[in-house]
Amino acid sequence: MDSNTSPPCPGTITVRRNPPRRARATPKMTPKSFDLPEISAFPNDGVLPAQTPQKPSTSPENENLKVFLRVRPLSSSPIQAPRVRGKSAWPQNPVKKNVPPAGAKISKSKTSSTCITVNDSQSVTLSTPVSWHESKRIKSETYGGFSHVFSSDSTQFQVYERMVKPLVDEFLGGKSGMLAALGPSGSGKTHTVFGTPRDPGMVPLALRHIFEDAEPHVKQPSRTFYMSIFEICSERGKAEKLFDLLSDGGEISMQQSSVKGLKEVPISNTEQAESLIAQATLRRATAMTNTNSQSSRSQCIINICDAPPKCKGVVNPKSNSAVLTIIDLAGAEREKRTGNQGARLHESNFINNTLMVFGLCLRSLLEHQKNRKKPLQKHFQSSMLTRYLRDYLEGKKRMSLILTAKPGEEDFLDTSYLLRQASPYMQIKYNEVEQSNIVPKKRHYQGSSIMDDSKLSPLSENLKRMRLVSEHTEQNDKNIAEERENITEDSSALGKLDANSSVSLKSEFDSQVPSERSHIIMQNFAKVIWNVLKQYNSKLKVAEMEIENLKESIANEKTKYSEIETQLNEFKANCTCCKVDNIKSDPEDCSSVSLVQPHNSEQEVEYSFPEFLLPCMKISEETFHAESSFVARVDQCDEDGLVLSTSCTQLCSENSDRETFSLTKPEHHSASEVDDGSKILSEPSDAQSSSEARLDQSDEQPTLGTSCTQPDANMSDRKISTSLLKAEDHNNALEVEAVRKRSSESFDSQSLSEVRLDLSDEELTLGTSCRQLDCEKSDREISISLSKAEDHNALEIEAVRKIPSELFVSSSSTEDDKLDPLSPKDASSTKTDNLVDPLGKIGVDISRKPPKPKRTLMPSSSMLSRDLSTFDLCDESEKLKGNRGTRKLSAHEPQRSNGSISLLHLLHVRKNNLHR
Numbered sequence: 065m066d067s068n069t070s071p072p073c074p075g076t077i078t079v080r081r082n083p084p085r086r087a088r089a090t091p092k093m094t095p096k097s098f099d100l101p102e103i104s105a106f107p108n109d110g111v112l113p114a115q116t117p118q119k120p121s122t123s124p125e126n127e128n129l130k131v132f133l134r135v136r137p138l139s140s141s142p143i144q145a146p147r148v149r150g151k152s153a154w155p156q157n158p159v160k161k162n163v164p165p166a167g168a169k170i171s172k173s174k175t176s177s178t179c180i181t182v183n184d185s186q187s188v189t190l191s192t193p194v195s196w197h198e199s200k201r202i203k204s205e206t207y208g209g210f211s212h213v214f215s216s217d218s219t220q221f222q223v224y225e226r227m228v229k230p231l232v233d234e235f236l237g238g239k240s241g242m243l244a245a246l247g248p249s250g251s252g253k254t255h256t257v258f259g260t261p262r263d264p265g266m267v268p269l270a271l272r273h274i275f276e277d278a279e280p281h282v283k284q285p286s287r288t289f290y291m292s293i294f295e296i297c298s299e300r301g302k303a304e305k306l307f308d309l310l311s312d313g314g315e316i317s318m319q320q321s322s323v324k325g326l327k328e329v330p331i332s333n334t335e336q337a338e339s340l341i342a343q344a345t346l347r348r349a350t351a352m353t354n355t356n357s358q359s360s361r362s363q364c365i366i367n368i369c370d371a372p373p374k375c376k377g378v379v380n381p382k383s384n385s386a387v388l389t390i391i392d393l394a395g396a397e398r399e400k401r402t403g404n405q406g407a408r409l410h411e412s413n414f415i416n417n418t419l420m421v422f423g424l425c426l427r428s429l430l431e432h433q434k435n436r437k438k439p440l441q442k443h444f445q446s447s448m449l450t451r452y453l454r455d456y457l458e459g460k461k462r463m464s465l466i467l468t469a470k471p472g473e474e475d476f477l478d479t480s481y482l483l484r485q486a487s488p489y490m491q492i493k494y495n496e497v498e499q500s501n502i503v504p505k506k507r508h509y510q511g512s513s514i515m516d517d518s519k520l521s522p523l524s525e526n527l528k529r530m531r532l533v534s535e536h537t538e539q540n541d542k543n544i545a546e547e548r549e550n551i552t553e554d555s556s557a558l559g560k561l562d563a564n565s566s567v568s569l570k571s572e573f574d575s576q577v578p579s580e581r582s583h584i585i586m587q588n589f590a591k592v593i594w595n596v597l598k599q600y601n602s603k604l605k606v607a608e609m610e611i612e613n614l615k616e617s618i619a620n621e622k623t624k625y626s627e628i629e630t631q632l633n634e635f636k637a638n639c640t641c642c643k644v645d646n647i648k649s650d651p652e653d654c655s656s657v658s659l660v661q662p663h664n665s666e667q668e669v670e671y672s673f674p675e676f677l678l679p680c681m682k683i684s685e686e687t688f689h690a691e692s693s694f695v696a697r698v699d700q701c702d703e704d705g706l707v708l709s710t711s712c713t714q715l716c717s718e719n720s721d722r723e724t725f726s727l728t729k730p731e732h733h734s735a736s737e738v739d740d741g742s743k744i745l746s747e748p749s750d751a752q753s754s755s756e757a758r759l760d761q762s763d764e765q766p767t768l769g770t771s772c773t774q775p776d777a778n779m780s781d782r783k784i785s786t787s788l789l790k791a792e793d794h795n796n797a798l799e800v801e802a803v804r805k806r807s808s809e810s811f812d813s814q815s816l817s818e819v820r821l822d823l824s825d826e827e828l829t830l831g832t833s834c835r836q837l838d839c840e841k842s843d844r845e846i847s848i849s850l851s852k853a854e855d856h857n858a859l860e861i862e863a864v865r866k867i868p869s870e871l872f873v874s875s876s877s878t879e880d881d882k883l884d885p886l887s888p889k890d891a892s893s894t895k896t897d898n899l900v901d902p903l904g905k906i907g908v909d910i911s912r913k914p915p916k917p918k919r920t921l922m923p924s925s926s927m928l929s930r931d932l933s934t935f936d937l938c939d940e941s942e943k944l945k946g947n948r949g950t951r952k953l954s955a956h957e958p959q960r961s962n963g964s965i966s967l968l969h970l971l972h973v974r975k976n977n978l979h980r
């Protein structure tokens with residue numbers, strides 16, 4: 065290989081592009097391979113308050129209620145008290161306490177066996193008596209968890225050292241403590257608490273401890289303590305009473321948890337204290353029962369204070385001074401066992417009731433601690449004892465229990481009941497116990513006194529942050545400042561607390577902080593929601609006001625619109641700017657009616673209705689829904705007769721409607737020409753119009769009738785019917801009837817216009833009728849009737865029109881009254897006017913009363929007639945005046961018939977009347 069391969073050039077560099085890869089070794093799943101940098105925990109401290117560390121239950125600040133058990137020794141000769149009861153509960157001779165009275169029956173009980181077996185220092189086994197094995201239960205009971213079990217051979221000193229000495233040490237350190245002896249009658253409670261001179265109990269030993277322990281440290285004058293001893297008993301089984309056992313005064317009282325009148329005896333040495341204890345023992349109520357020759361009949365309470373009470377004679381367990389309380393409870397008694405009767409029975413009931421209340425308080429405290437939802441019952445109110453011990457029974461102060469039990473088989477039931485009742489009390493915890501009688505002002509924040517500013521700042525910052533959303537930031541900041549001040553004060557007051565108490569307060573505060581924080585959060589959240597709701601409410605009110613304003617503005621606009629529309633209609637109606645020349649020049653924009661009378665040299669009269677006239681009769685399509693019908697009728701009964709009667713109605717058309725009627729009568733024939741130049745309706749509208757014109761001329765000549773119908777199903781429907789009837793020269797009747805009907809699907813009303821014109825040889829009648837029927841808004845009628853009697857020509861123009869009143873608000877009834885010249889009365893008044901006698905045949909007979917008008921003249925018709933006056937009709941009449949006597953006109957001038965001239969005169973008269 066080496067020989068074949070060329071030696072590498074020293075100047076070349078071999079580059080391996082794809083270097084062989086080696087499979088990587090599978091990493092071992094060892095914890096070291098995942099040594100990732102630790103991610104810091106969520107900064108709860110900055111957001112949330114520090115959580116309460118879980119501390120072992122063995123820590124002193126989380127300890128349970130201490131329950132001790134002491135089993136008294138079997139009495140070798142337990143001489144039981146006879147059933148003979150003393151008259152008085154007070155011992156007549158304490159020295160002879162255990163001496164049965166004379167004649168008493170002494171019985172020896174079998175004490176061969178015991179029912180209690182001490183397993184270890186914390187548990188015992190309760191065995192049923194042998195006699196119960198056959199008929200009753202055999203199963204034994206084991207009770208454990210005691211702080212310590214003192215066997216029957218334990219001494220008083222051992223019990224003290226184990227049980228009381230810690231309390232005394234705490235008392236000397238400024239902490240209060242309480243020890244209560246609980247057990248059946250004759251079980252050794254009094255013996256344990258007081259003992260005997262030879263075998264002193266817990267109280268003498270504690271006093272000795274107090275003074276002996278204090279003296280070595282304080283070599284100066286001995287420290288002074290105060291001691292009080294009182295009892296709670298029942299006087300004849302009725303009311304509870306307090307007796308001071310250190311004074312001769314006797315009865316004292318209790319208010320709430322304070323005892324008034326209790327003598328606080330200062331003690332400065334052990335001898336003095338023991339003397340007081342002996343004195344109290346002699347004064348205590350005792351009696352002989354079957355279970356105890358000197359049974360206690362009251363609850364005895366011994367208080368040792370390290371400082372005098374603030375109020376003289378008032379002992380308050382809530383005082384700031386440390387108090388060591390030792391209680392000798394009366395023993396529970398079973399009636400079967402004691403055989404009490406009378407006063408003893410009442411005392412027994414009182415004792416049992418008090419013990420029951422005491423037990424209920426502890427049980428309620430236990431259940432409350434297990435389940436916080438269960439409220440702490442106020443059983444303490446049921447007895448003086450529990451009221452006085454309220455703080456202890458509610459877990460606010462530390463206490464201990466010493467259970468005393470009798471080991472005999474005959475005491476099985478009492479012992480079993482005691483253990484079953486009191487053993488659960490060992491689960492009571494003192495997490496929230498006050499470590500000192502120095503009670504801070506604000507309990508909720510007392511624990512924060514141990515917190516420094518560095519720990520307090522996150523909480524305060526969080527509170528501030530939460531309160532920013534609310535409007536009460538300033539107030540909350542003030543509260544925080546006050547809290548800090550209180551904390552500072554508490555810190556100074558608690559300066560003497562030791563380290564343990566500080567730690568306990570800290571944990572207490574930590575346990576309270578979460579609930580306090582959640583409460584503050586919810587409170588601020590509720591405030592924010594409330595503020596938002598307030599803002600929405602204000603906005604809603606503003607919006608409602610704006611809506612009201614808009615409604616008012618809309619109403620105003622509607623009113624203005626109607627007024628403007630009315631003014632517009634009036635303006636249109638009053639407009640006279642359009643002249644006939646203009647109209648002629650633009651025939652498409654006007655409606656004209658041309659009458660050609662060839663009998664009189666092709667005399668043609670052409671009436672041109674200006675454009676403004678048509679909208680006058682127009683009803684706005686959007687505002688008014690109408691259907692128009694137009695009827696024009698022309699009747700002529702004359703030799704030369706041709707009378708034009710025309711009416712033009714334009715209704716309900718968006719676009720301008722123009723109609724032109726041209727009627728021509730050639731010589732003796734009747735000719736009718738109807739030119740309907742109007743275009744009705746626009747395509748978008750679904751209206752339907754109908755126009756019908758008819759000319760009838762009563763004549764010998766055959767009747768000429770023309771009918772024009774323009775049906776349009778979709779767009780419009782218009783019919784024009786014209787018929788001319790001529791009865792020679794004297795009976796010419798021309799009747800033009802135009803009926804125009806217009807309907808629109810979108811229009812809800814119907815209008816009808818009729819124009820009737822009757823002409824006869826002796827009477828010329830021009831009738832114009834405009835009617836608009838079924839108008840929802842209002843009706844307006846115009847009626848014009850003219851007649852002439854001299855020439856037996858009557859011209860009657862009757863126009864009836866009904867127009868919605870909203871557009872013609874200004875058309876008052878007074879005007880209607882004015883404009884009713886066609887009534888018979890008014891017709892007579894028109895005689896003297898400008899009517900010109902057309903020399904015989906042609907003219908308007910003003911002397912003759914015109915026929916009774918068929919309809920009432922309405923303002924609209926007056927406007928119509930007034931507008932007609934602008935058609936340069938005056939010129940024609942003037943011309944007629946000028947040519948008076950001459951029947952014929954020049955060739956270039958249009959020749960008029962008599963009827964037309966009469967018509968023009970009548971119109972002129974009408975115009976003058978209206979202007980007047």
Ligand SMILES: Nc1ncnc2c1ncn2[C@@H]1O[C@H](COP(=O)(O)OP(=O)(O)OP(=O)(O)O)[C@@H](O)[C@H]1O
Binds near residue numbers: 248249255360361396
């Ligand atoms: N540990 C003990 N050692 C010796 N004797 C005892 C002991 N305990 C109790 N005794 C004796 O038992 C008797 C009854 O005791 P004690 O009066 O203390 O019972 P008690 O529980 O107080 O009864 P009561 O509730 O009726 O007052 C007393 O004579 C006492 O000397």
